Amino acid sequence: MTTRLPSTGATEFAADPSSTCRSDEVVVIHRLFRRLFAEAPDLVRKVASGDTAHARHVAKHLRGIIALLHVHHRTEDEYFWDVMTERAPSCGLHVALMRRQHDAVSDRLDIADALVDGWARRADDASAARLAAELGEIDRLLVEHLADEEREAFPVLDAILSDAEWDDIHRHARRHKPPLPIFVLLGLMIDSVPEAERDAWFDTELPAPIRVAYRMVGRRQYERAIQRLRTDRTRAVTPATA
Ligand SMILES: [Fe+2]
Secondary structure (H helix, E strand, C coil), X not given: XXXXXXXXXHHHCCCCCCCCCCCHHHHHHHHHHHHHHHHHHHHHHCCCCCCHHHHHHHHHHHHHHHHHHHHHHHHHHHHCHHHHHHHCHHHHHHHHHHHHHHHHHHHHHHXXXXXXXXXXXXXXXXXXXXXXXXXXXXXXXXXXXXXXXHHHHHHHXXXXXXXXXXXXXXXXXXXXXXXXXXXXXXXXXXXXXXXXXXXHHHHHHCCHHHHHHHHHHHHHHHHHXXXXXXXCCCCCCCCCCC
């Protein structure tokens, strides 16, 4: 649960008295993105120079998280900002800030995506350093944006969007094929929930068949995939000759 600070424009729009905290569901996704992009530069640094096989594996994950963030921001762009402008016109400055931050992150994601391809082909030190720096910059922009969005936009959206509209947003988000293997994505999401809340989140937020499948096979798949992804190969691999 986040601590809600009032938006600076929050006193000037008509809040629905039945407003909810549905944006908390998005905060769970934000925690996932914080974690994914915080660790991304190190995933690149832990690939040994010349180890193109492992670089290709990490590159696949990086392309997945880049695509995932693009989809998340596009959904927010589609469902949040126009309606916020219309129903809470006094929040125009915050909407403009959110759009600007999304554009800035999107531009950097496209640059990183292009760098991933070159690095995956060569796994050379120069490409790795450039890619790790770009991912670090995305992480910096994202940390700033997510905090601003949760503070300035989410309390307003909770007040102006109905439950049916939030349901529609979630339905829309689920229509996209996940760009990461489903159990890997689910495991990352579960591990992004603070430990004290994790069991309750797992039991209340996931349908029973998913819980059973994850316990039976998903968790193991996730742990294997993550271990392979995070292994520091700079100590274990003799660089291949070109
Ligand atoms: Fe956002």
